[in-house]
Each structure stands twice: as structure tokens, then as C-alpha cells.
Amino acid sequence: MVAVVDWAVIVASLAYAAWALVAVARNQPPREPYVIGAGVVELLILVQAVVAVVLMIADGAPDETATFVGYLLMNLIIVPLGLFWALAEKSRWGTSVLVVAALVVPVLVVRLQQLWDAGAG
């Protein structure tokens, strides 16, 4: 995978999680800026997924292809799902859902990197 894209996703999702965590601490419900922020994170994840698919076609998929694709798909849906679930709760607990969703992303990216580095078949 492309390290720059991976790191962009990791840094953006961690920054977003930290930002949302501040809002949780301040007792703020999920508001519009957090929707826009989630959109930015999701855009980067989308770019990463497209890059990964292109690389898989060009250079061959990692040995554990099914797991790799599964993580890619989960990474794509986690932020929108989190946002959907968060926005219906007009309290700090809604915002806390955004923190959790954003923290799943870097974990998935690291797992994707491990699977990719384990070798292309």
C-alpha cells in the first residue's frame, strides 16, 4: 500500500477522534462541523480504498485477500454508520459514538498494512 495515503488516513482519523473527544468532555452534542469532519475522514478512506484496489489489480492481492477486502469494506462503512447512529442522540453520548467510530479506522489501517506487508500472492 502507499504509506503517504495510509498515514493521512491514520492521522486524520486520530485527529478527528481527539477533536470529538474534546467535544465529549465539553458536553457538546454532535454538531455540523463534526459531520463535515467525518466527511473529510471518509473521503481519505475512500481514496485509500481506491488506491488499494488499483494496487491489487496491478501488483497482485495479498495472500489473505478475503480478509484484506473485508477490512477495506469495514473501513468504508464504519464512519458513515457511526455518524448515522451518533446524530440521533442529541447529547455528549452521540459525540462519543463518533470517537469510537474514528478510533476503529486506524486499527483497521494498521491491520491492512500488516496483511499487505505479509506478502502479495
Added chain:
Amino acid sequence: MSVTSQRSSGPGRLLIAVYAVFALAASARAAVQIATKFDDAPVAYLLSAFAALVYIVATVALARPGATARRVALTAVTVELIGVLTVGAITAFDPGDFPDDTVWSVFGRGYGFVPLVLPVLGLLWLRHTARASAAS
């Protein structure tokens, strides 16, 4: 509070979100294991699928209002706690039976021990919301 279930508001919102993450992760993991290498460790992979099912049922039941959903959630979360304790104990002392990891292996070590804490929080939350609705 009766229109939107008490269980899915406030801290429950966060709890159900974490449950949903585990439902997703366990399902995806079990699906891949069973589809690609079932013969390697059928017991572990069937257990993965069972754990996934428990998380799915718990997530949906916690999110839905009503007394039936509460009973289903209570059962699912209890099964989850027994599952993580049993599988955790077996894998911690005799890993031979489970050559490949499941969500519950070694008390959920591969997932930061969240699988061990989650059912306890689930049971506490179910008790809390039951008391709150009894008091109102």
C-alpha cells in the same frame, strides 16, 4: 423516554455502538475463516460464528425498545459473558484446543480485552435502565 428506548439513549448509545463494532468485526472474521479455511480449525471457526451471532443479537436487542427486547438482550449479554469467560479460560490454560484465535480467545486479548469488559457493562446498563423505568 418511552418513544426512543431508554436503552439506546445516553450512555446506551455508546454501548450499542461498541456492540455494533464487535458484531461487524466478529461476523467479518467468522465469514472469512469459514469461507477460506474452515478445515484448519472447525471448532474455533464455528465458535467465531457463534460469537458473531451473539454480538448481532445483543446489538439489535439493546437498540430496540420493549420488554421482549430487554429479555433477549439480557440473555445474549449473559451468554456473551459466559462465552468470553469459558473460552478465555480454556485458551489461557490449554491453547491446544483452539489453534486459531477467536474474538473470545484469552479473554479477548486480541481486542484489548474489550470483549471481557463489554458484557459486564451491558449487564450493568440493563439493570440501570430497568430500575430507571420501574421508578418512573
